């Protein structure tokens with residue numbers, strides 16, 4: 001018996017709600033978000049009175065506790081925005097509830113994300129006997145679980161890790177982001193960063209790029225970005241000599257992004273407009289297409305995986321593990337596109353791992369610290385099948 005509270009009714013929350021509702025391990029389900037009508041719409045689409053809904057301000061610990069005390073969840077799946085991670089963790093501690101999220105904390109007034117803020121909660125979760133599972137989407141999430149699986153089954157030492165994320169889908173819009181535009185643009189316009197020989201190397205934003213071939217897709221220009229799972233993976237796998245993250249972007253997307261930055265629309269500081277304060281990137285979010293609505297005409301696939309080189313039984317070995325996800329198939333099942341789908345499926349499955357007692361470990365943990373086997377054996381049946389290739393050219 002597991003009672004689950006989902007917070008956030010965006011694209012990812014929609015997929016989480018569908019997957020949680022279909023899983024009998026969750027006996028009672030509540031979906032709460034800032035705008036209750038969005039929760040009601042999702043609940044109605046799923047049907048059958050399976051999902052209760054509520055309004056919550058996730059920036060406010062007292063309001064979160066009100067909802068938690070009334071519903072008495074065992075675990076919260078946080079798929080609101082990274083700004084709310086700490087308030088939701090505070091409320092979980094106050095109300096004795098376990099926690100799972102898909103993105104690490106980021107302060108609203110600084111485009112900067114790192115795990116230190118959430119890792120600072122370790123002792124308090126441990127003492128309370130509560131489990132917090134961090135970064136359980138696809139990347140972060142499955143990318144780290146793939147790495148844990150490779151370390152467990154295929155390598156004595158991992159030396160080189162490249163996480164490769166390709167979206168070869170076409171939604172027919174001139175410019176749109178695939179998840180929350182504000183979070184997405186803040187992430188991409190930061191400096192790049194990767195781990196090499198025991199230290200972080202900083203690059204200009206999207207400065208390093210390379211053509212990589214993706215299964216069933218072909219060649220795509222791939223850009224080195226800093227991505228949050230690198231921070232925990234290089235600590236949990238200290239044999240790693242180099243760890244990098246690559247994401248594909250089309251020229252059209254990059255041109256729009258450059259213009260958005262050049263004209264100041266990516267600014268995160270408040271400006272005065274007609275006598276009121278507005279934050280340009282938040283205004284931009286309001287006029288861009290809602291990622292949740294992109295699914296209808298989206299065609300093509302995403303392909304996300306890990307390309308790994310290391311040592312097994314004294315011999316050098318290469319390994320590539322990945323999932324391809326079809327936008328149209330994701331839309332048919334949940335009404336959202338593949339980026340929301342590939343994030344929501346692992347979040348719901350991570351919570352199911354907790355509910356089954358397989359991922360219970362008091363404290364605050366990144367996903368690679370849990371056993372990858374039961375998770376990956378269910379990931380395919382849940383909609384994200386994965387493929388392993390051994391001793392192949394990694395191109396990196």
Ligand code: NDP
Nearest residue numbers: 008009010011012034035058080103137138139140179180
């Ligand atoms: P959306 O913007 O579509 O949805 C966010 C939801 O959170 C909205 O329903 C929003 O409410 C709600 N929300 C925002 N602020 C509050 C608040 N203060 N109180 C209550 N609810 C609030 O985002 P996505 O669904 O695209 O992304 C959700 C999360 O998933 C993000 O943290 C994102 O970074 C993460 N993500 C992780 C990925 C991974 O692979 N690990 C990949 C993609 C996304 P309202 O509807 O009223 O605006």
